Amino acid sequence: MLKQISQSFLRPTARCVSASSRVRFMSASPWADYEMAPFDPIIGLNEEYSKDDFPQKVIVGVGAYRDGNGKPYVLPCVREAEKKMMEQNLDMEYSGIAGDAKFVELALKFGYGKDSKPLGENRIQGVQALSGTGGLRVMGELLRKHGHTHIYVPNPTWGNHIPIFVNSGLEVRKYRYYDAKNSDLDFDGMITDIKEMPTGSTVLLHACAHNPTGMDPTLEQWKELSDIIKTKKLLPFFDCAYQGFASGDANIDAASVRMFVEDGHLLAMVQSFSKNFGLYGHRVGTLSVVGESEAEAKRVQSQLKTVIRPMYSNPPRHGARIVSTILSDPKLTQDFLIQCKEMADRIHTMRGLLRSNLEQAGSTHNWEHITRQIGMFAYSGLSKDQVLEMRHKHHVYCTADGRISMAGVTSGNVDYIAQAIHAVSK
Ligand SMILES: Cc1ncc(COP(=O)(O)O)c(C=O)c1O
Known part of the structure; x- marks a missing residue:
């Protein structure tokens, strides 16, 4: 059959053209019916921005850290680790399916x-993942394969969560998270919705620096969430994409996950090392589960491998080696903690500057939420129309939901951005 199709494909005839669509396909390009896909709402911004020749244009779309001059930044401890790795003349063999142990x-x-405690008891087992995105996708597949039909995500959430889980074959349901009117966490709404989730449902939680809102539950609120999620017998699935990057302290940023583990939850977590270690393009992350016993956690890990093997076989080595070189060396670990904090601090300073520049520009809106939010983004509250006006009239590019990547704000462009925000929100 395959042979027949390929032969007719090689010999298109005029008669074929007027027959069925299959025949039409054979007579023309095999790609003729493929439509141009829409731009990715976040990554696609870069393309639009690169075509803009306005000299003062600014992009604050994609969540990637920029230094004080607006340039991509490689942590010095990462450079140092790479030097050490070079000296070891490492091989480039395949990793195992679960990656670098x-x-x-x-x-x-x-x-x-x-x-x-569960880590010491080997009740936490994991695999290396293609950064946060890859870990989320593998978890989506695992859940679907093991009978889950749906997953709950906060509303709003990181734009890619929804297609990741839909493509995994799960129905994506939303729980209330943000009160846009008051630019605050909608904790009551969140609790009410979680209480209504069917037992056994998976609930995705942003471990810290919620994307896009930058608004996290307090520790007391996490405790309440932990109790309710336990009573309801839900499966907490933490997405930990900003550990260390949010507050500048990796322990503080992991407090929610650690509290849940201490409370005895059996859960899953995906970790990304894109932002905190600045390893965006190296795709470094993990996916792990806390089980009731070592044997149980290992069974889940073995199932993760059956998802990974036919998907991409095994993960890349370089970035994982960088992270393990840093985390196994006390001096490099210390350097990392300092350098990660410097990034968090710069963002924090820019939040203050953006707010004060807006106030100085004469804006009468309340911009307090910009300094109350944490992590990489300011969820400005600008409407889609205001965002588009800012893009087309002022050449400032943020995502359609009004999310501004604070990592792209510098002392050189903050005033320009504030003026643009003020102009569209007067
Ligand atoms: C909440 C959240 N999860 C996961 C990711 C995935 O990032 P990566 O695939 O680079 O680790 C991001 C990136 O922006 C994110 O904000």
């Missing part, structure tokens, strides 16, 4: 805490 071990200690 040493990296996974160190990454889990970093996430769950080196004194984590």
